[in-house]
Every structure is written in C-alpha cells, then in structure tokens.
Amino acid sequence: MEGQNDTERGAVMEENKPYWEGKHFSFYTNKECEYYPCHKVPEGQDFNCLFCYCPLYMLGRDCGGNFTYLDSGIKDCSGCTLPHKRENYGYIAAKFQEITQAMAHREREAGQK
Numbered sequence: 789m790e791g792q793n794d795t796e797r798g799a800v801m802e803e804n805k806p807y808w809e810g811k812h813f814s815f816y817t818n819k820e821c822e823y824y825p826c827h828k829v830p831e832g833q834d835f836n837c838l839f840c841y842c843p844l845y846m847l848g849r850d851c852g853g854n855f856t857y858l859d860s861g862i863k864d865c866s867g868c869t870l871p872h873k874r875e876n877y878g879y880i881a882a883k884f885q886e887i888t889q890a891m892a893h894r895e896r897e898a899g900q901k
Contacts, residue, residue: 806878814838814877827869839871844883847890852879 808814818824818837825835842865844851853868870876 808877808881815874827866827872829869829872834874836872836874836877838877839880842868842871843887844871844880847883847886850886852883 815834815836816838817835818840821837821840824837826840827835829835842851842853844853845863845865848863851870853865853870855863855865855868858864871880
C-alpha cells in the first residue's frame, strides 16, 4: 500500500469487505416486537431480528450455534445469539446451500416411504 493516498487505501479496504457488510438488507431490529429482545444481550448491543426464526435450526447439531437438547429431544436455542449478531449474516447466508441439500435429502427419504 506504499505510495497510496488515504482514499486509495480506503478503496482497497472496501474491496476486501464482504458484499453484504454495511448493507441494510443484512440487518434489521424490531424494537416494537412483543418478544424483543428474545435473548438476553448486553444493553446497547446490536440485535439482528432478520433471522427471528433461525434458518439453521433444521441443521440440528451442524448449525454452529450455542444450543442444548432437552430431555424431550427438542433443540433449545434460548442460549444462542448466533443469528442475532450483525457480523453473522454471511455465516448464515453461506449455510443456505447446506440447508437446501438437507431439505432435498429429507424429501428423497420421504418419497421412499
């Protein structure tokens, strides 16, 4: 970066950012929601409501979040804030391919019964 002015350095840094970073479509907070905040987070922390119902839930143990399984076998995500952090939009978007593959696999299995 030697020989570059601040504007040129800023342009290079901008090129290295994920395409979604800083875009409005990747972050949404609904403070009017009856359940806001649905997870305990420190006061003033950004809270993304975009993935209110986590699309990673169906991946079970492979979601990457902080969850437990209850004795009943139900996945409990009450301790997980992965989909609610601004910086995790890219992680979730990248998982959609895995989600569609899992759905297709389940559909094939259901068709065989």
